[in-house]
Amino acid sequence: MKRVGLYFGTFNPIHIGHMIIANHMAEFSDLDEVWFVVTPQSPFKTKKTLLDNHHRYQMVFEATQDYPKLKPSKIEFDLPQPNYTVHTLAHLDEKYGEDHHFCLIMGEDNLKGFHKWKNHDVILENYDLYVYPRISAGALEHRFKQHPKIHRVEAPIMEISSTFIRKQHAEGKNIRLMLPESVWKYMDEMNFYRK
Ligand SMILES: Nc1ncnc2c1ncn2[C@@H]1O[C@H](COP(=O)(O)OP(=O)(O)OP(=O)(O)O)[C@@H](O)[C@H]1O
Numbered sequence: 001m002k003r004v005g006l007y008f009g010t011f012n013p014i015h016i017g018h019m020i021i022a023n024h025m026a027e028f029s030d031l032d033e034v035w036f037v038v039t040p041q042s043p044f045k046t047k048k049t050l051l052d053n054h055h056r057y058q059m060v061f062e063a064t065q066d067y068p069k070l071k072p073s074k075i076e077f078d079l080p081q082p083n084y085t086v087h088t089l090a091h092l093d094e095k096y097g098e099d100h101h102f103c104l105i106m107g108e109d110n111l112k113g114f115h116k117w118k119n120h121d122v123i124l125e126n127y128d129l130y131v132y133p134r135i136s137a138g139a140l141e142h143r144f145k146q147h148p149k150i151h152r153v154e155a156p157i158m159e160i161s162s163t164f165i166r167k168q169h170a171e172g173k174n175i176r177l178m179l180p181e182s183v184w185k186y187m188d189e190m191n192f193y194r195k
């Protein structure tokens with residue numbers, strides 16, 4: 001049974017913050033692999049400034065190519081939108097469940113809003129959550145503080161975001177070091193996120 005951590009996101013674009021967390025989980029937890037699940041439409045986000053699915057996927061593909069434990073996934077591309085994680089998990093189990101055991105990877109910031117996710121209680125009943133620290137406002141619900149299915153992983157804190165990268169790139173700032181080199185090249189060649 002392969003233990004796979006699912007890292008859901010819009011990845012618009014994927015950046016070194018995502019990569020360092022995923023690599024940390026793959027190397028320093030009991031997960032064998034991390035799959036970056038590229039979400040066409042997150043339930044809490046607007047589509048504004050969102051690149052096409054295949055471009056976001058291509059950047060994740062480029063970023064993970066040299067790292068056998070990190071994999072891109074387009075499983076949500078053919079599922080109804082907005083993409084509710086509970087549905088994707090059921091779909092993944094149906095497709096790969098025989099020899100894959102799935103868990104979720106999530107930042108402390110997302111855990112604070114987890115009570116608003118569709119069927120979050122069902123998710124918690126059936127899946128382990130691997131939570132890494134993240135600086136964020138707001139409080140964590142008491143029941144999530146010492147939950148047997150929620151595991152803390154002391155990954156490094158990297159406070160950069162795709163929003164920051166898109167904005168600064170449009171302003172002409174050099175943000176190259178915040179992205180894997182191959183992602184930077186793809187983004188630059190394709191003229192993404194320019195004004
Ligand atoms: N620097 C970071 N360190 C750790 N986790 C991050 C970092 N940036 C984003 N994440 C988390 O990774 C997941 C996927 O990221 P996603 O692409 O959806 O967000 P983002 O980088 O914050 O993008 P945006 O700025 O466009 O909202 C989300 O759960 C998000 O909270």
Ligand SMILES: O=C(O)c1ccc[n+]([C@@H]2O[C@H](COP(=O)([O-])O)[C@@H](O)[C@H]2O)c1
Nearest residue numbers: 008009010039042043084085086117118
């Ligand atoms: O299932 C839900 O209700 C749900 C609500 C919010 C977010 N998610 C998932 O969490 C991922 C990160 O969310 P976000 O909005 O922080 O980018 C996103 O890609 C979705 O797959 C899922």
